Amino acid sequence: MSNHPETNKPTIGISCGDLNGIGLELIIKTIAQPKLLELCTPVVFASNKAINFYRKSLPEFNFNFQHIKEFSRINPRQVNIFNCWDDEVSITPGQLTEIGGKYAVLSLTTAVQALKDGHIDGLVTAPIHKKNTQSEQFPYTGHTPFLQASFEAKEVLMFMVAENMRVALLTEHVPVSAVAQFVTRPHILSKLRLVEDSLRRDFGVDKPKIAVLGLNPHAGDEGLIGNEEETIIRPAIRDFKQQSNSIVQGPFSADAFFARGYHERFDAVLAMYHDQGLIPFKSLAMGQGVNFTAGLPAVRTSPDHGTAFDIAGKNRGDETSFIGAIFTCIDIIRQRFEFANNRKNPMKKLTNRLLANAVDEKIEE
Template sequence: MQTSPEYTRPVIGISCGDLNGIGLELIIKTVSNSRLLEICTPIIFASNKAVNFYRKSMPESNFNVQNIKDFTRINPKQVNIFNCWEEEVAITPGQLTDTGGQYAILSLTTAVQALKDGQIQGLVTAPIHKKNTHTEAFPYTGHTPYLKDTFGAKEVVMLMVASNMKVALLTEHVPVNEIAPHITKQNIVSKLKMVEESMVRDFGIDKPKIAVLGLNPHAGDEGLIGNEEENIIRPAIREFKQQGRSIVQGPFSADAFFARGYHERFDAVLAMYHDQGLIPFKSLAHGEGVNFTAGLPVVRTSPDHGTAFDIAGKNKADESSMYSAIFTCVDIIRQRMEFTENRKNPLKKVTNRLLANAVDERIDLE
């Protein structure tokens, strides 16, 4: 895509999620904030009719919109709707229907194709429901495996991001009784490498501090409550330390780790399984958590919650996480550009660091 001065702000695609969930409500509330156009050009992948269905029940929504069918007509001064379909679609807020899932996937696949083609620079995905999206045509358990497959990534990591913590997951949507076989030294070392790379490339942290949680209660109590910590996790940490540049510590007992606020002492935390990481994250992220798929060649973020059918269509959804997801997407795009530029010109990186230190010292003196 040709860039002009008007496109200095990144173009961010937003998939609509399940039509009967809170996705479109969140999107409408978020793009109603005029500050959004100061940092990016948003494109909603849905249909004008679907957006208007929810907009009618939200009288406080206030934004200028342009409908487009091709990307040459993007207006950086307005919210853009890329019409993925023209037909009338039955929208029944709060109901789990095949139609809701079908058009959620149409929105997603259209947005992803635009991302592959370079028509948009980043993607923010509204929530989908696995039960009505997992089909023969879409044989995935969620966004992450689909994006991994589509972009040919060897491995990705689900990284939950907030201002006060970042939590990565060793295993994601795995039944609890199947978690233990996935706790291997190879998997832990591999995920730690990905977390380290993401901290450096996506967040600008040169030498990150990473904490690793244990699998068992009390991190195994030195083998009294399970032996994965002694036989697998500790050896994995030792192996990674020999080849990585991060400061890595653990395994920590998960309950004490978060209860004592240790998560704020580290740049990232590697949790062993889904709920071990996401329960404390969602409890402590103050409603502004973001799901970021690290390891992809593109930038994709998402709110840290689901479709919330219980409040869909009631104008009750809190857009804080969606707003954070868009800001985080933009921040990571900019950080990756800076990372690439610094690799091309190492002297510039040193100069920027010296200038930053000088500014810090001046602030301290003042």
């Protein structure tokens, strides 16, 4: 970890998102939390002028910060603002502008480079808007494909996590009319491997239980409403069971699955497309969900909402999900460290299991 030796806490980078969205407001509300500096060293990639612009309308949130231009100057006892620009930038909360997108990309690219170079241990990204960020210079539909390209990852996974559920997506920002063409046996197997690996490495689940949803209403109703479940999804689940020690079940009818609370019986759920997974997730997570990009060598999380231009600059943004994204980032960094150490020292893992069993037996007595 790049943390300072006297602190034993990770350095968490935070990209500012669209300058005119709720990102900077939520960042200020989050970094003003009194306990945050005990858990991590925050580095916000923006400019002190942008921070001060929003800080004026949030007088009840007090914190000290220093602005830096060199990573060697990071102070683990303060909030650090890494100045990505010195320009006088026009900030117009609630407006979708070219400027808002330009500096969102500058913040993001600077933060990701810092993550690749090891100056920060994890990254939390504030929301960007595809319409003013996508260009020839930044030809990506969002954070996830950019991070995948930056780290040259073969495949990544959008993993929505909350206290009571984890939902992974087979397809992400794909038109509904095109979803079925991505529902293939190799694609399902690949995503299931990522889910399994992430549950073990990032969340400490030794023997994962994974549910797979169907594509069609009622999971195809035995072929009466589509046959992808019988010809593709079920065979893929069968293949994965033969290759894995995980428990994998499905395909389940999505509506009944969540309505009956089955998501709480599994460590993760693989949904076939964006709204199938995200609508129940956001409804049931109640504003506390976090978006985690599994499959990367580095840890990246984000809140589970967008730029929210309609409430930007009005001090109405709820920072709960952003705080959750910071805590999740810290937890996964620590879990990966623990996982790597256990793999290097199998006796330590055995000792941990024996200790856990002994504690369980003591409780039962």
